[in-house]
Amino acid sequence: MKKLKRSARLVEMTQYLLFRPHTLIPLTTFAERYSSAKSSISEDLTIIKEVFEDEGLGELHTIAGAAGGVKFTPKVPKDTALETILRVCERLQQPERILPGGYLYMTDMLGDPRLLNDIGKMFASIFSARDFDVVMTVETKGIPLAYATAAQLNVPVVVVRRDNKVTEGSAVSINYVSGSNKRIQTMSLPRRALAEQSRVLIIDDFMKAGGTIRGMIDLLQEFKATVAGVGVLMEAGEMDGEERLVDQYVSLAKVHGVDPKTKQIIIKPGNFFE
């Protein structure tokens, strides 16, 4: 690459770091890339670090020594996250979202790439201190959330299927009981999709009793994998005396009530903000 002036180098380094979250980049990579002295690169990184932190984009950690370098960790400040979630709650409380059966229509919001990116950053912030090998979800609606989170954590995604597709080879299947309607269901994961001993972050769009997530946790035992975190966009607040099947999880929003008669919907920020 040609030698760049500081101004051009700052633009280039900014994009380089933003597209490589949770990745240690040796200073020599930048020094060679721009034919610059390491001291100039360090000065550039100081400027970038300040802007990233002031803007609430994330942290830039410099690790000294021969194996050192710089690492960008996306981080959303808690008050920014709360603002986003309050806007999500407001949108979800529109009366026309109530569907027959008291369900809420939220497919449009899960189709909005910018909102997904914001939510992915939130989950990545919340779980940034733990090490994950993979983000896991179950088809279908959790998939975009899982990818948005995995992109920020720089790990792959594994999607659990509700049936066993011939195009994915030998798979491990388990039966689980969906907590809300007590039906027995099946989920499966291809053998080669997950290495043994993997540390897994489970992400899903909605949790009621937690039967589906409980199923994923059980499935992971078949792979000798560890669940190192569970995050859901939304949880049902009212459980009608029913027991939750998952203890440790983070929710970003909580449905406190949907009344098809009065068309009233009450959604508040989830347990992460409590």
Added chain:
Amino acid sequence: MKKLKRSARLVEMTQYLLFRPHTLIPLTTFAERYSSAKSSISEDLTIIKEVFEDEGLGELHTIAGAAGGVKFTPKVPKDTALETILRVCERLQQPERILPGGYLYMTDMLGDPRLLNDIGKMFASIFSARDFDVVMTVETKGIPLAYATAAQLNVPVVVVRRDNKVTEGSAVSINYVSGSNKRIQTMSLPRRALAEQSRVLIIDDFMKAGGTIRGMIDLLQEFKATVAGVGVLMEAGEMDGEERLVDQYVSLAKVHGVDPKTKQIIIKPGNFFE
């Protein structure tokens, strides 16, 4: 926001633009954001434009006048795209990917967020000149590709379901004939998921005869929507004399043969590179 020096402003503007592709940003937005003169902002944009274009990140278009501003259009140079696709082909040709029935295991690659981001950028580049309201795909494996593309085009994603879920309200369902095995199948889309007259980009992971994509095109007619582009990651090259059900499409890779006996797999760049 506090007044920033040029160096900090460049870092800030770079991230602001990168996270807002296909979005017209008035210069006054930047001028107010950084309490800077528009002339300084213009100079900054010249520097950013040069780096973005040299680096093959995309184009920065300045639109003059009162309704003007600057717009970032992600663009991948064709030779960079070809390099990426050649690496994809190479990985897909590993003999251990052959599954019973002559299928290829590619789930792991569709789980890699960085590769998906690269492919999303390719589709966004290829179709960047056309205006879309939405990217559409069918569950399950096309979903991450659709989101990666939509994020770069700054439009929402609509996912066609293979069954009609109660949580999405009234839906339009159609029957279609899967081209490869001639079975009648059903796909459906919630009424409220797509506005009439929408211009749609269809994205999917794999196309053989094209029955599924033909089904999506038929489904779109029910919504009075227009198909303004079709992109698939991979197409089957050998059709055994069968007719393709879709005429106009872009493929990034083409499977020329999978031989379960000799374990030989031949995959080459798709029609976009021909």
